[in-house]
Amino acid sequence: MAIMRAEEIMGEPQLDKARHVKYWTRCLKTLLPHHYTSNESNRMYLAHFIVSALDLLGALDNMLTNDERQGYIDWIYRCQHPDGGFRMWPGTDFGARANRENARWDPANIPATYFALATLLILKDDFKRINRRDTLAWLPRMQRPDGSFGETLVSDRIEGGQDPRFGYCAAGIRYMLRGTNEGDIMVEGQTVRDVDVDAFVRCVRLAEAHDGGIADAPFHEPHAGYTFCAVGALAFVDRLNTRGPPAEQPPTAPCDPQAVLSWLVYRQTELTDPDAGVDSEFVKSQDTSHTRKKRDGMTSEAQIDGTVPAHQDPECSVGVTMFDLLVDGAGMNGRINKVADTCYGFWAGASLHVMQQPNLYHREAVRRYLLGKTQHPVLGGHGKFPGDLPDLLHSYLGLAALSLAGSDQVKEVDGGMCLSKEARSRLPAIWESFATAT
Known part of the structure; x- marks a missing residue:
């Protein structure tokens, strides 16, 4: 008697949209769990996740009144x-009591401004x-001579990683x-200096590792999160090289x-249990018709071998749900020989999208991993690993x-900005209003 796969018995796992909307509505309308108390000073990025998640679920417009x-x-x-x-939260604003002495406790913040x-x-x-003029004038002051950017500016000293x-x-x-135009521009009648884009590109080059990933600094281990940030930033400044030797001028x-691309492809893995041992070798024996179709459709600039991760030994798995035991899903990890983790489905997957090669990973397997293994069946949302409670x-x-x-x-989703394509589509009208105002 043939053994049936879980999907054949139970159907492919689905997004429990109602539970996800309920989860994010609680986050928006009520107090966050006490675990987030220590993140109060990072409220801007928490707010971004909540608002953007409800937007992705198509629930934001119906949920909010105009007020x-x-x-x-x-x-x-x-x-x-x-x-x-922008600040990360209003708690550092001294208001009428602000002065040069306490200004160091109330700096603008690069991540907060993006969020x-x-x-x-x-x-x-x-x-x-x-405050477009002063924000654009502040950006070059946040850049170091080596091309990297810091987090805050305290007493004219760049702080942060x-x-x-x-x-x-x-x-x-x-x-x-x-937008992407380089050089100094006029804003509100004043010339605003641009950042040193060339220096930033050289900074990214130095962080490229020997095996293909991009690290936080030269000679460090590459990481999918840093790789996404590097290629995403290069796309923002229109300097992303997606084929062949890089341009010099x-x-x-x-x-x-x-x-x-090769390093990113090999971030897909079926290893989900931290105690299960080393990940299986990528093997060509799993060259299914889906994989062959994916490989045959690749461009000549990206002739990755098209293999998919081998199955993790079921005897090494610690099942939390029926799907965790049975679903044939492969998530993404952030570094070599690490287990799959929900967030790297985005960091690694989005990097491939930004690099214009969205077909180089097994997207169906990623969906099965996220929906069958890390989607919380009761609370909604996703945890980091199978069985974990959801977090923002x-x-x-x-999602x-x-x-x-x-x-x-x-x-x-727009992979480069990590928000809906619908939201990003509003930028051209905003840029046009800037040009009109200038």
Whole structure:
């Protein structure tokens, strides 16, 4: 008697949309779980996940009254810094008591500014209240001589890490407020200096690893999150190299796009249990008709071998749900020999989309992994690993990854900006209003 697959018995796992909407509605309308108390000073990015998730689920417009929508917009502008950029939350604003002595405790923040602008875009704001001139003037001051960007500016000293996360946010801010045109521009009658795009591209090049991924710094281990931030930022500044040797005038990156694509393809794995041992080798014995079709459709610039992960030994699996034991799904990991994790379905998957090779990973398997293994069956949302409780980061990136993997139950996601294509489509009208105002 033939053994039937779980999908044949139970049907392919589906997004429990009602539970997800309920989960995100609780996050928006009530107090967040106590675990987020320590993240109070990061409220802007939590707000972005909540608002954007409801947008992806198609529930935001029906859920908000006009007054509520305007209230959320006003709260974001409440976090705008008088010298340009945005704070992560209003708690550092000294108001009338602000002075040069306490200014160091109230800096604008690069990630907060990106999340603020992106959330305003989702909420259909027209950007007319943004301090565009000072924000664009602030960006070059956040760039170091090596091309990297920091997080905050404290007493004229750049603070924060040097990894691509800040470069991605800085490039995204620049993109939303001026598009991809390089060079100094006139804003409100004043000349505003551009960031050093060439220096940033060289910074990314130095972080490319020998095996194809991109790290946070030269000679460090590559990581799918850093790889996404690097290629996403390069796309924002129109310097992304997707084929062949990079251009030198102006410089583009990555230097070896084929190596980056290969490294990203091998982030797909069926290893889901941290205690299950080393991941199986990628084998050609699983060259199914789906895989052959995927490989045959690849362009000559990306002749990856087209193999898919071998099955994890079922005896090593620790099942949490029926689907966790039976579903033939393969998620994505962030580094070599690591288990699959919900968020890397986006970080690795979106990187392939930004690199213009969305067919180089098994999208159906990613959907099965996210829906059958990390979607919480009771609370809605997604956990990091199978059986984990949902959290805002993984629940949001799970939805975004599902969209990129072809789910028709969420809005189409723009992989480069990590928000709906519908929201990004509002940018051209905003840019036109900037040109008219200038």
